[in-house]
Every structure is written in structure tokens, then in C-alpha cells.
Amino acid sequence: xxxxxxxxxxxxxxxxxxxxxxxxxxxxxxxxxxxxxxxxxxxxxxxxxxxxxxxxxxxxxxxxxxxxxxxxxxxxxxxxxxxxxxxxxxxxxxxxxxxxxxxxxxxxxxxxxxxxxxxxxxxxxxxxxxxxxxxxxxxxxxxxxxxxxxxxxxxxxxxxxxxxxxxxxxxxxxxxxxxxxxxxxxxxxxxxxxxxxxxxxxxxxxxxxxxxxxxxxxxxxxxxxxxxxxxxxxxxxxxxxxxxxxxxxxxxxxxxxxxxxxxxxxxxxxxxxxxxxxxxxxxxxxxxxxxxxxxxxxx
Amino acid sequence: xxxxxxxxxxxxxxxxxxxxxxxxxxxxxxxxxxxxxxxxxxxxxxxxxxxxxxxxxxxxxxxxxxxxxxxxxxxxxxxxxxxxxxxxxxxxxxxxxxxxxxxxxxxxxxxxxxxxxxxxxxxxxxxxxxxxxxxxxxxxxxxxxxxxxxxxxxxxxxxxxxxxxxxxxxxxxxxxxxxxxxxxxxxxxxxxxxxxxxxxxxxxxxxxxxxxxxxxxxxxxxxxxxxxxxxxxxxxxxxxxxxxxxxxxxxxxxxxxxxxxxxxxxxxxxxxxxxxxxxxxxxxxxxxxxxxxxxxxxxxxxxxxxxxxxxxxx
Numbered sequence: 001x002x003x004x005x006x007x008x009x010x011x012x013x014x015x016x017x018x019x020x021x022x023x024x025x026x027x028x029x030x031x032x033x034x035x036x037x038x039x040x041x042x043x044x045x046x047x048x049x050x051x052x053x054x055x056x057x058x059x060x061x062x063x064x065x066x067x068x069x070x071x072x073x074x075x076x077x078x079x080x081x082x083x084x085x086x087x088x089x090x091x092x093x094x095x096x097x098x099x100x101x102x103x104x105x106x107x108x109x110x111x112x113x114x115x116x117x118x119x120x121x122x123x124x125x126x127x128x129x130x131x132x133x134x135x136x137x138x139x140x141x142x143x144x145x146x147x148x149x150x151x152x153x154x155x156x157x158x159x160x161x162x163x164x165x166x167x168x169x170x171x172x173x174x175x176x177x178x179x180x181x182x183x184x185x186x187x188x189x190x191x192x193x194x195x196x197x198x199x200x201x202x203x204x205x206x207x208x209x210x211x212x213x214x215x216x217x218x219x220x221x222x223x224x225x226x227x228x229x230x231x232x233x234x235x236x237x238x239x240x241x242x243x244x245x246x247x248x249x250x251x252x253x254x255x256x257x258x259x260x261x262x263x264x265x266x267x268x269x270x271x272x273x274x275x276x277x278x279x280x281x282x283x284x285x286x287x288x289x290x291x292x293x294x295x296x297x298x299x
Numbered sequence: 300x301x302x303x304x305x306x307x308x309x310x311x312x313x314x315x316x317x318x319x320x321x322x323x324x325x326x327x328x329x330x331x332x333x334x335x336x337x338x339x340x341x342x343x344x345x346x347x348x349x350x351x352x353x354x355x356x357x358x359x360x361x362x363x364x365x366x367x368x369x370x371x372x373x374x375x376x377x378x379x380x381x382x383x384x385x386x387x388x389x390x391x392x393x394x395x396x397x398x399x400x401x402x403x404x405x406x407x408x409x410x411x412x413x414x415x416x417x418x419x420x421x422x423x424x425x426x427x428x429x430x431x432x433x434x435x436x437x438x439x440x441x442x443x444x445x446x447x448x449x450x451x452x453x454x455x456x457x458x459x460x461x462x463x464x465x466x467x468x469x470x471x472x473x474x475x476x477x478x479x480x481x482x483x484x485x486x487x488x489x490x491x492x493x494x495x496x497x498x499x500x501x502x503x504x505x506x507x508x509x510x511x512x513x514x515x516x517x518x519x520x521x522x523x524x525x526x527x528x529x530x531x532x533x534x535x536x537x538x539x540x541x542x543x544x545x546x547x548x549x550x551x552x553x554x555x556x557x558x559x560x561x562x563x564x565x566x567x568x569x570x571x572x573x574x575x576x577x578x579x580x581x582x583x584x585x586x587x588x589x590x591x592x593x594x595x596x597x598x599x600x601x602x603x604x605x606x607x608x609x610x611x612x613x
Binding site for chain 2: 042043146147148176177178179180181182184185188202203204205206208209210232242243244246247248249250251253254
């Protein structure tokens with residue numbers, strides 16, 4: 001169980017680090033085992049920063065980020081449980097080594113005691129798990145494999161550690177439409193086997209395809225989150241509506257986003273409660289409709 | 300017809316032989332038409348766009364002709380092509396960041412570019428065009444690093460169309476942008492066409508959903524050949540080529556859920572174009588393939604403006 005409670009990340013910016021930029025501002029949500037949570041936002045929304053904090057690649061400025069009740073502490077024990085796959089599969093391989101060297105590196109660091117035959121079995125099983133033919137991909141150089149194959153090998157590498165949680169940061173944005181769906185279906189299968197997934201994307205349709213729950217981010221803050229069907233079936237925040245209206249769909253012209261009649265946050269009487277989000281129905285939270293321009297809702 | 304491409308073949312020279320990236324493609328681009336060019340990576344769509352502008356050192360014009368406004372383009376002659384580039388046919392590249400000079404303010408860069416072509420700058424006209432794509436005139440006083448990705452892409456669009464070209468090739472211009480910027484860029488492109496600043500346009504993308512919003516007709520390519528070309532509504536609602544059908548079938552729509560109905564991708568990958576197999580190139584991945592597909596299917600016009608290269612489509 002991954003839990004974020006008012007997680008904030010502030011970067012120093014400007015000459016001599018004088019200024020600061022808040023990339024992630026009091027974000028709270030959780031992801032249970034076997035659950036896929038999609039984190040949706042545009043460039044600069046802080047979605048990748050959240051992914052990096054979950055993986056322990058960037059320290060948290062304030063708030064608490066816990067996995068199964070423990071704080072994120074980067075190290076071997078931690079990375080056995082949490083693994084990440086990133087956007088560009090081509091830059092994750094060393095072009096002068098064969099692609100399956102990523103597996104050998106895992107063996108050296110995490111499973112030095114495993115025998116050759118057993119290790120070969122494990123690799124083969126992991127490669128088959130991501131629906132690749134071991135004979136076709138093992139022993140090849142990165143340039144001999146397609147982007148989809150490389151990306152799936154990286155997922156196989158993450159699975160070799162048998163993690164309980166996977167951070168998938170824009171993993172399909174460099175892939176073709178036809179291979180993209182294979183990788184997504186693969187994630188769905190893994191999720192059904194109990195893996196928790198944080199799926200970071202700017203593509204709404206990909207996010208809604210898999211996710212049980214969705215978090216919509218804007219400028220580092222959560223504008224709306226909850227059950228995917230509630231959030232996109234009945235978007236309450238104007239930003240979610242704009243985002244939804246901007247998605248290109250075949251056979252349907254772009255429409256203007258429907259205006260929001262009343263701010264669900266203030267109408268719900270949450271303004272004085274000190275909460276950043278108002279729960280309008282079970283598992284459907286929305287922020288003030290004027291976010292991020294209305295200023296802090298808390299003193 | 301603004302542009303007529305007839306049996307165009309462009310090969311890449313490699314150490315192991317010639318890669319037939321574009322292997323006999325024919326189509327026409329009508330006045331005012333926006334043609335969407337779609338397909339997987341390696342299908343030849345970018346090669347087609349590039350060969351209309353400039354063949355780089357590895358590319359060889361192996362046959363076929365391209366006619367622009369009645370003149371045959373001297374594709375193989377890099378110098379002779381210079382008379383057409385920017386004036387008659389222009390390009391918006393995929394990565395606008397690498398298209399802009401980082402050491403010049405945008406305004407100065409435009410002045411220098413136009414001076415190199417012997418044209419003077421009409422500042423009012425320039426401002427009007429920036430306004431058309433939704434940019435404030437102060438963009439001219441800024442350095443490229445001060446602009447966002449979407450703004451840079453729109454700036455490049457304005458620069459590319461300054462000389463009112465007949466054909467604009469937009470190569471994957473939206474792939475690095477998020478949805479709201481995509482919408483703005485696509486809106487700006489349509490605006491350029493509607494105002495007559497560009498006669499016709501080729502919009503190259505792998506995103507069929509986005510193409511269907513901007514294009515009048517869509518051409519789907521597979522392994523260096525044309526698979527299907529039809530008006531947008533026909534192609535998206537009644538595609539005839541199995542590849543087009545599978546490509547559309549693999550697109551998740553908003554609201555589609557894995558739990559309700561898992562979508563399926565296309566098994567396998569396109570064939571190597573180093574020694575492409577004889578017959579239909581989609582044969583190995585096609586669920587409908589039979590013995591006849593060992594013979595190459597011709598591109599046949601099955602309905603007005605609807606061309607399909609498949610034995611099963613007729």
C-alpha cells in the first residue's frame with residue numbers, strides 16, 4: 001500500500017538558489033496492491049516528480065510518503081519492493097552491450113547466490129511474462145530490437161525482483177499505437193496478479209483504459225481525484241472538463257468544455273474545514289474550481 | 300492538383316544494401332486539401348515528408364516523379380531544389396527546439412532568414428500572422444528558451460509559412476505536446492490553410508485520433524507502400540484495409556476500459572525493408588491472408604477518392 005499524505009516538493013530555483021518553485025503541493029492519495037492509479041496532468045503538473053519521489057530518486061520536502069507504513073528509504077531492500085520503468089526505452093540501454101545485460105546487472109546486485117541454470121529459467125519466465133519470445137530477444141543488441149520489445153524487456157527486468165509496486169512513467173508515449181496497447185494489456189495482467197501500479201501519463205484515454213482510480217494534477221496540486229468512472233463520468237472541476245474536451249476522438253468534433261455552474265468545493269461547505277479537497281460523493285474528491293488562482297484554501 | 304506524386308521510390312544506402320523506405324507511392328494533393336499521413340514507425344511516412352524537401356546524404360531518389368504546381372521537382376538535385384524550398388514547399392519539423400537558433404531573438408532570426416532569401420520583412424504582416432496562431436507580438440523580442448514547447452512549435456509554423464508556400468509538410472508536430480497544446484497547434488495549422496497562407500498541407504502523425512480532426516483525407520502507409528487512402532470520414536468509419544482496421548481497433552478511446560473490453564494490438568512487427576518480401580507486406584500479420592496475398596496487391600480505387608491496396612478489399 002502506497003500512501004501519500006500532503007506530500008510537497010520544493011525546488012530551489014533562480015540565481016544562487018535564491019528563489020523556489022513548488023513542483024508538488026500537498027498531494028495526498030493512496031494505491032493499494034492490485035490497484036492501478038493513474039496520475040494525469042500536462043507538462044509541468046508535477047506528475048513525474050511524484051513518480052521520482054515514490055522511487056526515492058528525489059527527496060520529499062514535507063509531508064509523508066510511505067510504502068506499507070514505512071518511509072521511502074532508497075537502498076537494495078527498498079528497490080526489491082518498488083521498481084520503475086520510464087519513458088524512453090532507447091536511452092535505458094548501453095548500446096555497446098547486449099540488451100539482456102540489464103538482467104545480468106540485476107543478478108549481480110540482488111541475486112548473487114542464484115545458480116546459472118536457475119537464473120536462466122527465471123529470466124526466461126520473466127521474458128515470457130511480458131509476452132516476448134526469449135529466442136528472439138535474448139542475446140541481441142539494443143539496435144536490433146524495436147522500442148516495444150525494449151520497453152517490455154525493461155518491465156521484465158523490473159519483474160525479476162518480484163516488486164510489489166511499479167512506477168510506470170509515460171511508458172507508452174514513445175511506442176506505436178499497435179504496440180502501446182500490448183504494453184497496457186500487460187500492465188493490466190500484472191495488476192490482476194497483485195502488483196500495485198502508479199501509471200503516470202498525459203494521455204487521458206490511456207489513463208482511463210486501465211485505472212481504477214485517477215488523480216488529476218495541475219500546477220503541482222490535485223484538482224480532482226477518485227474512482228476513474230466518477231471522475232471522468234462526472235467531472236466537477238473545470239480543468240478536468242477542459243482536459244477531457246481537448247482529447248482528440250475519432251468521429252467526434254472537438255467541443256467546448258461544459259461550464260461549471262457552481263464551485264463544488266465551496267458549495268460543499270469545505271472552505272472552512274481546512275481540507276484541500278471536498279468529497280462530493282464516496283471516493284470522488286474535488287478542489288476549488290478556481291484552483292490554482294484562488295490562493296490557499298487553508299490559512 | 301497542387302501536388303502529384305507518382306510511383307516515388309526513395310532508398311537509404313546502408314552498408315548491408317539499400318533499405319527501400321519508400322517503395323512506389325502514388326497520390327495527389329488537391330488545392331486546399333489537408334492530407335493526414337499515418338502509420339507505425341518505419342512505414343515510410345517521415346521519409347516521404349523529408350524527400351519532398353531534401354534528400355540527406357544517405358537517401359537516394361530511386362525512381363518516380365513529384366509534380367508541384369505543374370513543375371516536376373528535381374528531387375535528386377540538392378541545389379536545384381533550393382529554388383522550391385521555403386518558397387513553394389516548406390516544412391515544420393518535429394522538434395521545434397532544434398529548428399530555432401538558441402543564440403538569436405526570434406525577430407532577428409526571422410530577419411536574417413528572410414534576408415538570406417532576398418525578401419524584406421513586413422512587420423505588420425508578421426504580427427498579423429503571429430496573432431493568427433495565437434502568439435503575442437512580443438515573441439519576436441524573446442529567445443527560443445523563453446518560449447514553451449507549444450509556443451515554439453507555433454513560432455516555427457509562422458516562420459515556415461512566411462513565403463506562402465503551396466505545400467506545407469508538418470512532420471509529427473504535436474507528438475511532444477500535451478493535449479491542450481495539441482489542440483491549439485492543430486487549430487493554428489487549419490487557420491493557416493483557411494486564410495490561404497498555405498495552399499495544401501501534409502500532416503504526418505502516428506496519432507489517428509488527432510489526424511481525423513485536421514485532415515480532409517487520410518493516407519495510411521505500411522512498410523514503404525500505400526495501404527489505404529480515403530476521405531477522413533470514410534477511412535475512420537468504413538476502412539477496407541485490414542491494417543487500417545487493426546490500427547483503428549488498437550486506439551483506446553476515452554471511456555474504454557480494460558475490464559469491459561480489452562483492446563488488441565497488432566501481433567508482430569513490419570518486415571525489414573532491406574530485402575522486403577514479395578507479395579503483400581502485411582501478409583504475415585494479417586488475419587485474412589491467404590495464398591493470393593503472395594502476389595502483390597495493386598492500389599485500386601474501390602470508390603471515388605478511396606484507394607486500397609488489398610486483395611480482400613474489393
